[in-house]
Amino acid sequence: MQVPAEPATTGAQVWLARGAFALAFAAAVVLVAFAGGRSLMMVAVVAGGVVVFVAAGYWVLAGRGVIRALAAVLAILAPVTVLVLHIRAGLLWVAVLSLALVALAVLAARAALMVGGERMTTYAVEPARRPFLIMNPRSGGGKVTKFGLKEKAEAMGAEVALLDGPGTVDVAVLARDAVARGADLLGVAGGDGTQALVAGIAAEHDLPFLVVSAGTRNHFALDLGLDREDPAACLNGLTDGVELRVDLGRIGDRTFVNNASFGAYAEIVQSAEYRDDKTRTTLRLLPDELAGHRGARLTAHIADVTIDGPQAVLVSNDPYGSTDLAGLGRRARLDLGVLGLVAITVSNARQAVGLLRRSHQRGLIRLTGAEVVVDADAPEIPVGIDGEAILMPTPVRCTTVPRVLRVRVPRDRPGVPPAKPAVDWIRLRRLAFARQPADRSPTR
Known part of the structure; x- marks a missing residue:
């Protein structure tokens, strides 16, 4: 079994972790210093509101009909009630300041735990000479037509096949026929299922593969760092692109x-x-x-x-x-x-x-x-x-x-941001009290 290696700790992470604990401590100090004996009451009220809100959230997800509607109302009333009680006690500003410090503590904690990691290697390539793209006009609510993808791809020298309806020839047949006629790049503007099918054929023939984010959710495009809001930008990979070498999953005889x-x-x-x-x-x-x-x-x-x-x-x-x-x-x-x-x-x-x-x-x-x-x-x-x-x-x-898959992407693209980690206070404590690493930057 393989497990991801634990990344090295940086000095910035250590200080962010310490800052998270310091901000959390400051939030508690604010409560005690300005609310005095009423601080426990404030904590109890907030904790009670959170419990009610979480329970109501559970029934919003798990319940049906009247139960779900009542749970939704309760989920709204819980924070409103907490707010009203703090206003009547004259402690609203104390609660707001304390919660702001907690929010900053959480932000610092996330920043401390976030690791960007190494990016995928890119390779310089020449523009495709005979690219072949398959486009589904129905995918993504009609993005192919909305963004003029067929016309823009053809202006860049690509041959485009549209999947017009149920009677359209099989996607795999289209892709294999294009390879037989000399296509030097295969691409798809459509859903991830179609992407996977044509990607398998591209990998089989060691051809580059172009992803156009014209599907509904575009998870593959998202993880390639492509622009999901502007599918036409993906076409720039035809003329000014770089190449990524990515993995393909196989299940039975499918990819x-x-x-x-x-x-x-x-x-x-x-x-x-x-x-x-x-x-x-x-x-x-x-x-x-x-x-x-x-x-x-x-x-x-x-x-x-x-x-x-x-x-x-x-x-x-x-x-x-x-x-x-x-x-x-x-x-x-x-x-x-x-x-x-x-x-x-x-x-x-x-x-x-x-x-x-x-x-x-x-x-x-x-x-x-x-x-x-x-x-x-x-x-x-x-x-x-x-x-x-x-x-x-x-x-x-x-x-x-x-x-095995050579993915052609535009040189200029949004990229893949680091994933937002869940706040793990146990791991954060280890970071906060870790020995700061020595500066290993090379001398110039």
Whole structure:
């Protein structure tokens, strides 16, 4: 089993961690100094409001109908009540100042724990001479037409094939025919499922692959550092681009660029609402899917670890750097040569909501490895492959092919920001009291 190496601690991280603790201490001092004996009352009122707000939030996610509506009202009333009580006690400014210091402490903590890491290596390349792009006009609510992608790509010398409807020739057939006719670059303006299919063909023929962020969510484009707001900017990779060498995931005879999901995750992928809003749909459905999951009993194997009976398994092409189980966060690197594994085992919807809200990590397993095998007590199981739901025979084997895909990206692009870490005060304490590293910068 492979686990990410712990990054070296910098002096800036140490002082940010110390600053976080100092700000948290200052928040407590403000309460005691200006509220006196009433500080405990203030803390109790705020703590009570938080408890009510969190409980109401749970029922907003897990409840239905009248219960959800009442919980939403309670979630609004809780902070309002706390605010009114502080105003009546003449302690509002004390509470605001203390909360501001706490907020600054959290910001400092996040900054201390944030590690940018090394960026993926880029390679200089010549412009493509005979690029071939496949575009889906229906993807992303019509972005191909809205941004004039076909016309702009053709002006740059690309051949463009539009997927006009159900009768359109198979995407793989289009891509292979273009390769046979001498295309020296393949690209897709469409969803991640289509991206993965054509990416596999590009890797098979050692051709560069261009991603145009014209899908609905564009997770692959996001992790490549591309501009999701302006898909036309991705086309600049045709004339002024650089190359990244990234991994491809394989599941059976298919490729995936983002993830393959099993169990409750795969059932959610089959939801009609999932394509339009993955995060909100997962938040709404996952607690009930986990608690009431009646599908096949799964077993996941990674390296020397066996996970028996998880309700949900997600295998990603390189690990996600966030604990956001609904939105799945971001991947800072796509060239680490490992798969990420997230497995969830909970007994009820309350525990599932706790995981989604990051209030605890019980029932959650995160590992990395070069191969994941998912088996079941059924001959076939539903699998969500980059958002496309299919049935696959068991056992299902997932592997990674390191740096096999040559992705062409614009030289000028937003890039991949470091993932925002969850605030871990135990790790922060270790940072705060760590010995500052010596300055290793080279002398000039």
